[in-house]
Amino acid sequence: MTLRARLITVAAAVALSLGVTAPAAQAAPPSGLGFSSGAPFLLLDNATLNNELVAGREVGASWVRVVVNWAQIETAPGVFDWGNTDRVVDAARAQGYSVLAVLAGTPAWAQGPIPSLLPGAVPVDPNTYGAFAGAAAAHLGNRVDSYEVWNEPNIPSFFAPVDAARYVGLLRAAYPAIHTADPGATVLSAGLATTIDTGAWTVAPVTFLQQMYAAGAGGFMDAVALHPYTFPFTVENDPNGQWAQVDQAYGTMAANGDGGKKIWITELGAPTGNGPMAVTEEAQAAIIGSSLAQASRLPYVGPVFVHALRDAGTDAFDSEQNYGLLRADFSRKPSFAVVQGS
Numbered sequence: 001m002t003l004r005a006r007l008i009t010v011a012a013a014v015a016l017s018l019g020v021t022a023p024a025a026q027a028a029p030p031s032g033l034g035f036s037s038g039a040p041f042l043l044l045d046n047a048t049l050n051n052e053l054v055a056g057r058e059v060g061a062s063w064v065r066v067v068v069n070w071a072q073i074e075t076a077p078g079v080f081d082w083g084n085t086d087r088v089v090d091a092a093r094a095q096g097y098s099v100l101a102v103l104a105g106t107p108a109w110a111q112g113p114i115p116s117l118l119p120g121a122v123p124v125d126p127n128t129y130g131a132f133a134g135a136a137a138a139h140l141g142n143r144v145d146s147y148e149v150w151n152e153p154n155i156p157s158f159f160a161p162v163d164a165a166r167y168v169g170l171l172r173a174a175y176p177a178i179h180t181a182d183p184g185a186t187v188l189s190a191g192l193a194t195t196i197d198t199g200a201w202t203v204a205p206v207t208f209l210q211q212m213y214a215a216g217a218g219g220f221m222d223a224v225a226l227h228p229y230t231f232p233f234t235v236e237n238d239p240n241g242q243w244a245q246v247d248q249a250y251g252t253m254a255a256n257g258d259g260g261k262k263i264w265i266t267e268l269g270a271p272t273g274n275g276p277m278a279v280t281e282e283a284q285a286a287i288i289g290s291s292l293a294q295a296s297r298l299p300y301v302g303p304v305f306v307h308a309l310r311d312a313g314t315d316a317f318d319s320e321q322n323y324g325l326l327r328a329d330f331s332r333k334p335s336f337a338v339v340q341g342s
Helices: 003-018 039-043 046-058 083-094 126-143 164-181 205-214 244-255 281-296 334-339
Strands: 033-036 063-069 098-104 146-151 186-191 223-226 262-265 301-307
Touching: 039 063, 039 083, 046 083, 063 083, 063 301, 083 098, 083 126, 098 126, 126 146, 126 164, 146 164, 164 186, 164 205, 205 244, 223 244, 244 262, 281 301, 281 334
Parallel strands: 033 063, 033 301, 063 098, 098 146, 146 186, 186 223, 223 262, 262 301
Antiparallel strands: none
């Protein structure tokens, strides 16, 4: 059965059980399907990593999103340990994946006088990040040709305090450094979190993108990345209209002369389990199928990455551990069939 046929069949059955109307067609975006497991990839032993990569190929993925963690790689200025990054990238490449490298994480020495271990720590001097980005592109060479500059800088969990102009400083430093090392690379702005405007605390993705352009981001990104989560709703049944951010972001790009560039969706999905953010496994399948269908209809959308391929743990109450298409033991949730290729 083709991917399109699988998606139509499974999504229709799931939607019927949920009492919602299924999309008329379901398909993965033609520019590529991928998955993102975030930092946990770096923690997997070789056997588990390879099993997960095999499962990703079985689901039809041709892309994998890998965190290249600056904080772990350059623990002292100019002193690099690429061993774990190479292990993961090489394993992915050996199984035929294209790799999207997310350059994130700030080592203590780059943070200033009061370093933090939190993911939201930001380098004091953006040029130190730019130098690392260039070193990463030079080291990874032809194994990686796509780079995402940071992750979710519009929420303080990953960028504190949230400041679009300060983020653009990182982008303006990293972009030329990456292209000097790899002129053919595709450099993405950071995937923006689905959130709302709360003043200085969190900034909605389209607002943040507008602020980025106002701060001079134009010319320093080859594509824009978004994380348009809609759970607990499908795209069609979301009263908050979260998917609208994709079209609105493209409108912002076009208004700033970037209408010829793509939007990469570097995360989408929904957590299962019994935590406060969780949905049923059947609802997860419907949500992911709905999002993939919508993405497939938009000519300006590039690769789409489902977060995540496999649950990061077994604590059903912790939503962060339960985004997988697979359970932690590699058994399949209904969502696996929704995105599985022929």
